[in-house]
Amino acid sequence: MTRAKIAIAGFQHETNTFNPNLTPVSEFERADGWPAATRGQDILEVFPGLNIGIGGFIQEGQDFDLRPILWCAAEPAGHVCRDAFDTYCGEICAGLKQHAPLDGVLLDLHGAMVTEDHFDGELEILRRVRAVVGDIPVVVALDFHANISPAFVALCDAIAIYREYPHLDMAQTGVRAARLMRQRLILGHPFSRAFLQVPFLIPLSDQATGQEPFAHIFSGFDDLPVPGLISADAASGFPAADIPNCGPSVLAYCTKEPAAQQAADILLGRFLEAEQQLTKSLLSERQAIQKGVELLQTSARPVVLADVQDNPGAGGTSDTTGLLQALIELDLAPAVMGIFADLACIQKAWSAGVGDHFDHVVGQNTQIPGLTRKTATFEVVRLCDVPILCTGEMYKGIAVDIGRTALLKIVGPSNAIFVVVSEQRFQCLDCALLEHFGLDLSDARLIVVKSTAHFRADFDPIAQATLLVASPGLHPCRLDQVSYENLREQVSLIKASPGRDVFAQT
Ligand SMILES: [Zn+2]
Structure with missing residues (x-):
């Protein structure tokens, strides 16, 4: 049996739209906490063993015929420059053409990229990828802080998201994404899916999964009591982004649609129940x-x-x-x-x-x-x-x-x-x-x-x-003091509970 030919690539940025410093090509090309921009076969040498999503693709994808194209990331800052976005999307698309015909694409993205031209950087990446590869399975690994849009979910066959903050499971998320790719290839048609957005924003200072309420929200995703569950995940959002699809969201993939909706409803319910607990003290x-x-x-x-x-x-x-x-x-x-x-x-x-x-x-x-x-x-x-x-x-x-x-x-x-x-x-x-x-x-x-x-x-x-x-x-992190201009209408901000001055507590 021939091995499935799977392209792997990564292009990551968490964009803080309140930071006026744009993110140019040079920020992606240099090493920082993560490797410098890496291309082609070098990817198979650099990433195994590192706690990075594409490392998980490689670890789990040993039975695939992996075709590595590009991986790059830059330290979070302001909008990604037009030139940088077009350069790296162009490299990924050229690689996809070079390796065609492919059986699938695994992408290691962040989910909170904003560019000079696009509120939703990842959606534009997916559009360009789809324009090249057509209707083959595309599975994506995303960061815990992704701001996910319905249009992005519609363009992916499956999404796996980090479940821990601190992000101890980045490589493991890549492993889960590669497994979803395998399941999708075996199934031969798309999973049933459900996606819901949480109607409020949560500051990162409230999102650590070692503390409540996030410890509960992000537990037991693989054991939700729904029939035919393939995968369920949540993203907690990145509120330092003044964009329409800013905020947390939940998604589920199942063999049957009602079950996917049921799983998403359970996860959304956890966020809604936790809202009143999401007001931790921030001290002067x-x-x-x-x-x-x-x-x-x-x-x-x-x-x-x-x-x-x-x-x-x-x-x-x-x-x-x-x-x-x-x-x-x-x-x-x-x-x-x-x-x-x-x-x-x-x-x-x-x-x-x-x-x-x-x-x-x-x-x-x-x-x-x-x-x-x-x-x-x-x-x-x-x-x-x-x-x-x-x-x-x-x-x-x-x-x-x-x-x-x-x-x-x-x-x-x-x-x-x-x-x-x-x-x-x-x-x-x-x-x-x-x-x-x-x-x-x-x-x-x-x-x-x-x-x-x-x-x-x-x-x-x-x-x-x-x-x-x-x-x-x-x-x-004090979101009630932020002047947002681009949020969708349904979103509210987590504020202090009535009568409780959280910032004055010691
Ligand atoms: Zn993150």
């Missing part, structure tokens, strides 16, 4: 530091403060100063903070050298309301110019290339505030990103991470508590 910078210091009086284990609105993994600039300013002003406890993306600071640190001091204005790259620039004197503690090897479950084995980096100490009364600075933006989601500089985080007191939830996989086990901080940044 001062509240969080004071609460952290209070906790440190009863336990020596570190307290993690998450700078949730300056998460570069969600399009933040990773250089906002709100928490740093408060740490310096209060100076209540030893602290380590990471990762600041500040090229000028790195250049000064490398010019100064280890042991020397320099003055620098932090936060000069952003114009975000509510932020002020901060001038500080830094002492250079350590310098590094090699990629940092991650050790946590999510990025284990990946050498993160964020350019030159430095561990700096703020020169002040306590001399106990440390900052890790890099040339490139990257979310502080792995303890190795800080410990690489010789720090022992189990001895730390306050640890400040520019991350919203991914840090939890590696930092929660060492922390006595995690506090979420709403310091000004480009990744909005």
